[in-house]
Amino acid sequence: MDDTEAGRRPDAGAAGKVMQKEKQKSNYLAQGWLVxxxxxxxxxxxxAVQVSLSGRIEQNKENETLGRIGELxxxxxxxxxxxxxxxxxxxALDAGGKRVGWVIKGSxxxxxxxxxxxxxxxxxxxxxxxxxxxxxxxxxGLGSKIRDDADWARQFAGKPVAEPLGxxxxxxxxxxxxxxxISSRSVCQIVNNAIKQFKNAMAGRDTEAERVGxxxxxxxxxxxxxxxxMTVYEALDESxxxxxxxxxxxxxxxxxxxxIVLLIxxxxxxxxxxxxxxxSHGETPRLGDRICEQAWxxxxxxxxxxxxxxxxxxxxxxxxxxIEVISGATVSSRSVCxxxxxxxxxxKGGFGKTTGTAP
Amino acid sequence: xxxxxxTPLERxxxxxxxxxxxxxxxxxxxxxxxxxxxxxxxxTMSGAVLFVLFCANVLTSLIRHLxxxxxxxxxxxxxxxxxxxIADRFLAAYMYxxxxxxxxxxxxxxxxxxxxxxxxxxxxxxxxxxxxTDALGQSVGFALGLAxxxxxxxxxxxxxWFGLAVMGDWWIDWGIMILPPGAxxxxxxxxxxxxxxxxxxxxxxxxES
Numbered sequence: 001m002d003d004t005e006a007g008r009r010p011d012a013g014a015a016g017k018v019m020q021k022e023k024q025k026s027n028y029l030a031q032g033w034l035v036x037x038x039x040x041x042x043x044x045x046x047x048a049v050q051v052s053l054s055g056r057i058e059q060n061k062e063n064e065t066l067g068r069i070g071e072l073x074x075x076x077x078x079x080x081x082x083x084x085x086x087x088x089x090x091x092a093l094d095a096g097g098k099r100v101g102w103v104i105k106g107s108x109x110x111x112x113x114x115x116x117x118x119x120x121x122x123x124x125x126x127x128x129x130x131x132x133x134x135x136x137x138x139x140x141g142l143g144s145k146i147r148d149d150a151d152w153a154r155q156f157a158g159k160p161v162a163e164p165l166g167x168x169x170x171x172x173x174x175x176x177x178x179x180x181x182i183s184s185r186s187v188c189q190i191v192n193n194a195i196k197q198f199k200n201a202m203a204g205r206d207t208e209a210e211r212v213g214x215x216x217x218x219x220x221x222x223x224x225x226x227x228x229x230m231t232v233y234e235a236l237d238e239s240x241x242x243x244x245x246x247x248x249x250x251x252x253x254x255x256x257x258x259x260i261v262l263l264i265x266x267x268x269x270x271x272x273x274x275x276x277x278x279x280s281h282g283e284t285p286r287l288g289d290r291i292c293e294q295a296w297x298x299x300x301x302x303x304x305x306x307x308x309x310x311x312x313x314x315x316x317x318x319x320x321x322x323i324e325v326i327s328g329a330t331v332s333s334r335s336v337c338x339x340x341x342x343x344x345x346x347x348k349g350g351f352g353k354t355t356g357t358a359p
Numbered sequence: 360x361x362x363x364x365x366t367p368l369e370r371x372x373x374x375x376x377x378x379x380x381x382x383x384x385x386x387x388x389x390x391x392x393x394x395x396x397x398x399x400x401x402x403t404m405s406g407a408v409l410f411v412l413f414c415a416n417v418l419t420s421l422i423r424h425l426x427x428x429x430x431x432x433x434x435x436x437x438x439x440x441x442x443x444x445i446a447d448r449f450l451a452a453y454m455y456x457x458x459x460x461x462x463x464x465x466x467x468x469x470x471x472x473x474x475x476x477x478x479x480x481x482x483x484x485x486x487x488x489x490x491x492t493d494a495l496g497q498s499v500g501f502a503l504g505l506a507x508x509x510x511x512x513x514x515x516x517x518x519x520w521f522g523l524a525v526m527g528d529w530w531i532d533w534g535i536m537i538l539p540p541g542a543x544x545x546x547x548x549x550x551x552x553x554x555x556x557x558x559x560x561x562x563x564x565x566x567e568s
Contacts, residue, residue, distance in 0.1 A: 031427050031430060032430070034422065034425050034426070034427070034430070034434060035430055035433055035434060035437065038422075038434060038437055038438065039437060042437065042438075042440075042441035045441065045445070046441060046444055046445065049444070049445050049448050049449075050448065053448050053449065053451070053452040056452040056453075057448070057451045057452050057455075060451065060452070060455040064455070137463060140393075140462065140463060144462070
């Protein structure tokens with residue numbers, strides 16, 4: 001008997017192990033099915049609630065916006081929703097129906113969640129006339145003062161829109177709330193962005209063409225073309241001669257598909273990178289968004305456009321095509337390099353095919 | 360065993376005074392302090408808690424035989440979070456001003472200990488009827504707790520009750536009562552009073568027996 005058992009044991013042991021594994025596998029489902037089922041059921045229920053109530057909630061917000069117009073723009077008693085080149089804004093009307101200002105919506109990342117603002121500006125879009133926090137989820141008692149402390153929001157009224165706003169700590173004009181510098185900064189940033197966007201929308205201008213001069217030194221304007229499916233600008237100097245190229249290139253960033261949009265400047269022969277700027281992005285505030293810093297973008301200037309750029313974590317060697325990545329934002333930095341590489345390669349391919357525009 | 364278990368009706372009564380969540384269990388102190396500056400806010404909060412607690416308790420009781428001991432808290436939290444989100448969206452749609460006033464405190468019901476405590480202590484072990492009456496009792500108890508504090512604070516702090524002026528023109532508002540310190544002072548005094556009355560009763564009870 002001892003013999004038979006000893007002879008069987010290894011076999012039985014292996015079979016037992018397999019069985020145990022099988023059992024464990026089925027155990028996960030056997031134990032977790034209720035949680036999964038409930039999660040699925042609740043998700044469906046919440047989706048239904050969202051679908052049925054979101055219209056009403058949006059309506060509430062809009063009513064509140066219209067109700068606030070009188071506070072945001074002095075002299076206004078009514079508001080009218082309008083669409084300006086794709087941007088929603090509210091005309092602030094006085095008793096006679098004359099437009100006395102605008103109310104713009106702005107939103108952006110705060111300390112804990114998205115902050116939504118209403119910004120009042122005068123009719124000429126020269127001065128901010130009021131600020132109201134429509135929605136926020138900042139820390140109660142600290143960041144929540146962006147709404148609760150009426151005196152704080154009042155600081156914004158009367159500020160000219162020509163210069164971007166910032167907190168005093170950063171050399172700006174707005175006193176930040178004690179212990180809520182990040183919330184205060186975010187509000188300034190959201191106001192700046194919203195006003196910039198609004199001004200551009202008002203002018204209906206081609207914002208990309210305007211920035212050609214930023215990436216091709218000496219360029220006074222751009223003429224829009226399409227090369228290899230990309231928007232490309234001929235960079236023209238004062239006399240109208242072509243002195244370079246500016247390519248609008250979108251690519252995947254840390255935030256998702258095509259979340260980074262760059263404007264890449266090239267010299268007239270499209271041999272060297274003349275400059276680089278970030279048109280838009282969705283990278284993490286205070287980390288990935290450092291790809292917008294001029295000091296970092298300056299590295300790209302003069303790099304060879306015929307060879308791919310190489311992101312590196314060490315100091316780039318002189319004369320190489322290496323780009324030093326931003327620590328804490330490696331993914332974002334690499335994305336920028338990759339987008340530039342893809343765009344230059346594509347542009348070269350496009351120039352190769354279409355004789356005539358080839359430099 | 361069956362004799363020791365309170366009947367559904369007893370559970371309802373227990374929640375109101377003998378086991379009042381605010382004064383006896385000292386649970387849910389965050390909303391108790393934060394939203395009791397006015398009766399309207401306090402009652403909206405109580406209503407939201409009633410809805411969430413009732414639904415969570417009933418659902419937990421229905422699935423109590425399926426619960427795995429180590430996954431139960433996960434199930435409770437999931438259930439509570441779902442109902443809180445529904446309540447939150449509902450307030451935003453139909454009581455917009457109030458929802459803004461309550462701010463983050465509605466989503467914070469998710470971590471309100473009263474609800475998870477009732478799921479754990481009662482609903483996960485009791486049939487649906489018991490769980491439902493328990494939820495009602497505890498919610499009414501919570502509402503009474505909030506109402507007592509909110510009444511004191513609103514009357515002293517704004518001279519109003521439910522937004523209606525109850526004090527004459529001679530009344531000068533006690534600003535501190537609608538601020539956070541007012542919440543702590545009121546809660547402390549009312550809690551002390553409740554304990555004092557309770558201990559008097561206990562002494563009498565001890566003497567009689």
